Amino acid sequence: MSAILLLGGRSGIGLAIVEALLSETSGATVLLAQRPRPEAPGSDAEERLRAAGAAEVEVVDFDATALETHATLVEGVFAEHQVSHAVVAFGVLGNQEEAWTEVAAAQRLLTVNSTAAVGIGVALANAMRRQASGKIIALSSVAGVRVRRSNFVYGASKAAMDAFYLNLGVALEGTGVRVLVVRPGAVATGMIAGNKPVAFTVEAPQVAETTMRGLAAGKDVVHVPSLFGPGMALAALLPRALWRRLPV
Template identity: 45%
Template structure:
């Protein structure tokens, strides 16, 4: 159960090597979180992440999880919940893809869509149903401002995040009153390994800043969190720019 300050005592991360997710885990472990499950493809990086959290005092465990293997999600994630209640699930996996290549290689584009959307739908529903059976818990979904309006530069990734965002919002409505809290997080450009070498966008942020926003959102049981907060206004304006004008913008 969450403590008196709303900090989860147990955490399941889907995408156990995500820089944002691990920054969030470190913040929560520094508070009151004691058990952390890192779900991801078995790798030295996953084990190293778990060891780092153990060094901070957490009981960190790993579980083999593949976002693309939807048929295994119920069994794999179900086993985690049989070990005890989970106070928070952080859905943090995703791939950026390569827009130019993906346009030329449709199967590559499909992989982006399957990872970011269908894999999230499958694992998100499995976790949501488990949290509902518990009668408590938070499901935090890492979306992106890229899903707010499709841009020529990354519409394949953006469309997959748009689908994820809509799914998570609808799921939050479906779970309203069940004791389960769904929070959608919309970061802008995050300085990370995923974006290394890319031209930095305005209002760029860091995994640590996103983690801080997630923690603050949990405390107030927010439904949507923008990182940084100024992006709420920026995207509200861009959403209403006429399409012929939007095509000409350097976004």
């Protein structure tokens, strides 16, 4: 029986993607890797995923900041399961002003979004190469394509993660393992709850639908909404002096 691994088991986008995957692979085991909580961890998500077609849902303790545990966690999962898809969906947004004025805040943001994500990617690639199959879906952000002043520490953390996974896909060519980088803009999930409304905000199911289309088409990167693809390509060409004048 195949398994789907969601790293960031409480991620609204991640759960939506797993639901979409289950629509095509009903009967798979779903592994929710997430930070443990005293109260029945993952119970709501478990019911949701069983309703979507999961045969079993298992919760695995995962702390993105505990870097020394990541290789062992991935090795343990792959020792017991044939993982068809691994969704890398963990991350933190943080307070953007604190992130560039407080050392600890900046370090936490980069540790979770960059260092942990890269280490997990290396571990997943090694494990999937051994089984000669598998797909890694890495949740990035358009914030990392051309970093803005308003969230430049977060954007920098996503830029590093994005560049790693995009090139990991190139490195894995011919191994039977594929990588899809998903670059959404603002998504209506708990991560941005309470923040000022942002133009082109999408819902998590829309990200999942675009992800599924990207997998089917064999793409290495998708944007949500799709207009962000050409939009960010143009943004990359803007002179820095002009980019700085745009609303932040």
